[in-house]
Amino acid sequence: MRITELNANNYEAEVMHANQTVLVDFWAPWCGPCRMLTPIVEEISKELTDVKVCKVNVDDESELARKYKVMTIPTLILFKEGNAVASSIGLKTKNAIVDMIRNA
Amino acid sequence: MYDIIIVGAGTAGLSAAIYGVRAGKKVLVFEAETYGGQIINTLEIENYPGIKKVSGYDFATNLYQQTLDLGAEIKFEKVLKILAEEEEKKVVTDGGEYLTKTVILATGAKNRPLGLEKEKELIGRGISYCATCDGAFYKGKAVAVNGGGNTALEDAIFLASYCSKVYVIHRRETFRGEEKLLQTLKKKPNVEFVLNSNITKLLGDEVLEGVVVKDIKTDEEQTISISGLFIAIGQVPNNSIFAGLIELDQSGYIIGKEDCKTNAEGIFVAGDTRTKNVRQLATAASDGAIAGLAACEYIG
Numbered sequence: 001m002r003i004t005e006l007n008a009n010n011y012e013a014e015v016m017h018a019n020q021t022v023l024v025d026f027w028a029p030w031c032g033p034c035r036m037l038t039p040i041v042e043e044i045s046k047e048l049t050d051v052k053v054c055k056v057n058v059d060d061e062s063e064l065a066r067k068y069k070v071m072t073i074p075t076l077i078l079f080k081e082g083n084a085v086a087s088s089i090g091l092k093t094k095n096a097i098v099d100m101i102r103n104a
Numbered sequence: 105m106y107d108i109i110i111v112g113a114g115t116a117g118l119s120a121a122i123y124g125v126r127a128g129k130k131v132l133v134f135e136a137e138t139y140g141g142q143i144i145n146t147l148e149i150e151n152y153p154g155i156k157k158v159s160g161y162d163f164a165t166n167l168y169q170q171t172l173d174l175g176a177e178i179k180f181e182k183v184l185k186i187l188a189e190e191e192e193k194k195v196v197t198d199g200g201e202y203l204t205k206t207v208i209l210a211t212g213a214k215n216r217p218l219g220l221e222k223e224k225e226l227i228g229r230g231i232s233y234c235a236t237c238d239g240a241f242y243k244g245k246a247v248a249v250n251g252g253g254n255t256a257l258e259d260a261i262f263l264a265s266y267c268s269k270v271y272v273i274h275r276r277e278t279f280r281g282e283e284k285l286l287q288t289l290k291k292k293p294n295v296e297f298v299l300n301s302n303i304t305k306l307l308g309d310e311v312l313e314g315v316v317v318k319d320i321k322t323d324e325e326q327t328i329s330i331s332g333l334f335i336a337i338g339q340v341p342n343n344s345i346f347a348g349l350i351e352l353d354q355s356g357y358i359i360g361k362e363d364c365k366t367n368a369e370g371i372f373v374a375g376d377t378r379t380k381n382v383r384q385l386a387t388a389a390s391d392g393a394i395a396g397l398a399a400c401e402y403i404g
Contacts, residue, residue, distance in 0.1 A: 031237060032144040032161035069311065071241045071332070072228040089228035091138055093180070 003045050004054045007061055014054060016082040022052045023101065026068070026075040028059050033091040034074040040094045041076075044101075051101060078104050106132045108399045109195050109204040111183050114141020115385055116375025117210030118167045119392025120399070121176040127400040132204070133171070134197060136182035140164030141212050142376070143385055147236050152385050163385075186349055188368060206370045206399040209346065209358055210392065213339035213376040213383070218250070222306045230312020235259035235334045239266050242332040248273050248315060250303055251336035257285040259334050264292040271328055273298045273317055298328070306333070341377045353379050364395035372398050 004014055006024065015022050025041050027034035045053035058065040058073055068077055068084065078086040078101060086104040088097065108124045110117045113135035124131040143149070146160035155163075172178060181199035186207060188194075195202045215233040217223055223231060232238040235249070239262055248271040249260040256272070257279065264270045272289070277299050279286050289295055298317055304325065305316035314329040341356045350366040350373075351359045360366050360373040374391035376383045 030147060030159075032140075032146070032159060032164070033237075035161045036138050036140065036144055036164075065241070069229075071230065071311075072232060072234075072238045075228065091144075093137060 001045050001049060001052060003042065004052065006054045006056045006064060008063055011054075011056075011064060014052070015079050018052055018079070018082070020050060020052050021101065021104075022054060022079040023097075024068075024077045024079065025053070025055045026058050026065055026070045026073050026077070027055060028057060028073055030059075031073050036091050037074045037076075040092075040097065043094060044097060048098070048101065076100075080104065105192065106130050106202060106204040107403055108132070108206050108208060108396070109134065109193075109202060110208045110210055111186075111195075112141070112210035112212055112375070112377075113139040113168070113171075113178055114210060114212045114375060115143055115164075115167065115388040116212070116377075116392045116395070117141075117208070118171045118176075119389045120208045120210060120372075120374050120396035121171045121178075121392075122174055123393050123396030124399060125171075125174045125176045127397070129400055129403065131176040132202065133176055133178045134181050134183050134195070135178060136180075138180075139168040139178070141388075142214075145234055145237060149385060183345070185345055186371075188349060188371060191370070193370065205403050206372065208364075208372045208374055208395045208399055209343070209350075209366075209377060210374045210395070211342055211377045213341045215335065216338045216340045218303060218306075218335055218337070220303065220306050222309075226306060226308065226312050229310065230308065230331055231306070231333050231335065233335050235262050235336075238332070238334075239263050242267050244268050245331040246329065247271070247332035247334065248298075248328060248330045249334045249336060250274070251338070252276055252279045252281060253336065253338065254281040254285060256334075256336035257281040257289055259336050260295060261285065261289050261292070263332075263334065264289070264295050267332070268294060270295045271298050271330065272296070273301055273303060273315075273328075275302050275320065276300065303333075339376070339383075343377060362394070364391055364398055370399075370402055372402075 107129035110133040143160040181197035246269040252274040307314040357379045358373040360378045372395040374395035375388040
């Protein structure tokens with residue numbers, strides 16, 4: 001599934017009112033570990049078709065980062081029915097992220 | 105049977121792989137996490153000879169691609185143990201068992217934790233090991249840096265331009281870091297030095313709210329309210345699984361001289377995990393070249 005770029009205007013509809021599990025990747029272009037994580041998150045978006053994957057550029061959308069208390073990047077937050085149910089901080093392997101999604 | 109198995113796909117390990125494959129050897133690299141090692145956290149590299157400026161990510165990705173293109177194999181498996189009773193060595197990973205003529209250990213080093221309760225839980229919730237990565241999230245807030253080396257001083261200078269207040273907590277009176285950095289830091293009006301002091305407690309449950317600091321001379325304790333703590337107290341190697349295989353020093357670094365040989369035949373060491381004085385990107389690459397060629401020479 002295509003990755004959705006989140007901003008202040010679309011996150012309510014895309015995350016809070018989504019009818020499926022949503023994985024949000026908070027990142028920035030200058031962050032090395034974030035760029036390492038990008039291809040992993042892209043693979044997950046292709047393989048786990050029941051999960052919607054979104055990205056937040058924290059430089060452009062600092063309000064969204066603040067709202068979810070993001071204090072380091074990369075941060076991944078998993079949402080179900082608009083609630084944050086799991087999160088992970090730092091660069092993780094694909095298996096670890098898939099486990100987090102499946103166990104949440 | 106491989107000619108060379110390398111543990112760790114950081115700068116040292118991948119450099120060793122390049123020299124191995126270019127010498128016509130069959131080379132396999134194991135990496136437990138992601139390629140690149142510590143350099144991926146560096147925003148901009150400006151001290152690598154021949155490259156004026158490059159991001160740590162680009163450097164690591166180019167090196168990774170170069171290693172693959174030259175014909176080395178890289179597997180993302182965690183090495184669990186190495187058996188070297190016989191001339192050929194067996195490397196056991198979470199994905200299988202592999203035979204090899206030589207091994208190069210390039211396991212690197214990680215940030216040293218304080219070792220306090222709640223530290224792990226608060227990482228990314230107020231505790232950070234990377235000021236350049238996370239500093240911007242603490243704009244206008246009070247933070248502290250713990251440590252006395254160059255990284256701590258650089259972190260504090262960087263944070264002083266974002267944060268309302270920066271405490272520099274250090275266990276000694278004097279700093280190991282460069283005098284020039286210290287002078288720059290001392291000119292910042294929002295920096296306060298808390299010297300001869302150790303952090304004894306982390307406060308806050310969901311997020312960090314402060315630290316308790318103890319003066320080691322007077323034993324007096326004080327609480328400092330901060331939203332961010334940047335820990336820069338050095339590095340630790342991670343070689344405990346090799347303790348029975350090769351000699352480690354007291355801190356856990358693998359004992360090896362500039363020839364990158366260990367006390368075990370056919371086992372070499374490269375990069376930050378070796379006992380050495382200078383741990384830089386250039387010296388990691390240099391170790392990789394030396395260890396890679398030493399392994400080739402050993403095979404003959």
